[in-house]
Every structure is written in C-alpha cells, then in structure tokens.
Amino acid sequence: MDYLPYGLWAILLFFIIRRMFPVKGVKHITVAELKENLHDKNKQYIDVRTSAEFKGRNIKGFKNIPLHLLYEAHGLLKEKKVVLICQSGMRSNKASKVLKKQGFKKITNVKGGMNAWS
Template identity: 60%
Template sequence: MGIFEWIIIVIIALFFINRLIPTKGITNITVEEAKEKINDKNVQCIDVRTPGEYKVKNRPQFKNIPLHELPSKIDKLDKNKDVVVICQSGMRSLRAAKLLKKQGFKNIYNVKGGMSAWY
C-alpha cells in the first residue's frame, strides 16, 4: 500500500473515532433519567425534531426548536441552565448538543434513543 492509501485510511479512522468519542460536557442519558430532569426549573428541554414529528408525539416540557432553526434561536436559550435535548432517535439531538457546546453551554444532556425510546 502506498502513502496515499494510508493517508485515506487514517482520515477515515479519525472521522469515525471523532464520531464515537463523547464530547466533554455532553452526557448521554436514558429516558428514565430525562424524566427526572424535565420538571426541574433549572433545566430547559429542547426537541429538535420537525414540527410535524413534534405534533404527532411530544412531551409538553420540551420546546420544539427544529435542528435547522437552532443556530438562529440559540440566543433565546439560557446558557446558565442545564439543557436536555431530544429527537426521534438521538442522532439529531447529539448534533444539536454539540452545537450548544460550541456556543458555550455547559451541562448538556442527550436522550439516548430519543422519542423512540420514550414510548
């Protein structure tokens, strides 16, 4: 194998490693742990699914801010409060959690399995 092939393999490996390593400040929590957090006044809950998905099934404690709208609405959130983020499966909410982390939020919780695990 040549140097070019090795470089490609390393780049691909780093991509997957980056996806698997948890980001500091983001904690994956179970639905049961989320249920304990959502009624705390110091926690803000965000559902990053589309409005259509949110309308079908939702938890009223979660404010619907679709993932694509989050960057423009992030300034309406309190950086001093914990954030619980949910989506349908946990993938979009993880992306949202990483975005929140980059914007200076400290304690972010991603619900593993998302709404699919809730019901």
C-alpha cells in the same frame, strides 16, 4: 478507476466514526432518568426534531427547535441546563456539539430519544 490511498480512507473513516461518538462534557441520560426530572423548572427542554415530527408526537414540557434552527439564539439561556432529545439520539448529539460551540456548558442528551420513550 482511481482508488483513494489507504491513508485517505483512514482519515475519512476517522471523521465518520468521530461524528457518532458522544460529545465531551455532555451528560447522557436514559428516558427513565428523564422521566424522574422532567418537571425541573431550572432546565430548558429542547426537542431538535422537525416541526412535523414534533407535532406528531412530543413530550409535554419540551420546546421544539429543529436542529437546523439551533444555530440561532432562540432565547436559550447559557447559564441554565439544557436537555436535548430527538428521534434516536443522533441529532440531539449533534445539537449538543452546536450548543457547546455557542458556549453552553450544562448540556444533557437523552439516549435513544423518542424511540426509547414509551
């Protein structure tokens, strides 16, 4: 059985851990902070969970754009703030990376996602 050299393990581990860290330039808020600002018309509220998850339980005011579809435009405005949520915060963190690459600058991720919403 062949083993990977320690250097390759280190590189692989670095990339795995890096994916879990928050994206630079993205604001992170709690669900309590979200509740305080939920009716701000100057923000775009996006739920990146699947359509089935969204239909099962969602927050009024959020638009459902599943993560795999976020690579397309969907009419989001780059100059407006975007607030992202998912089930736990992992997919919305990935979604923030996708939007950053598309040129969005005002991105907020909800920590804990729907799991933290009560």
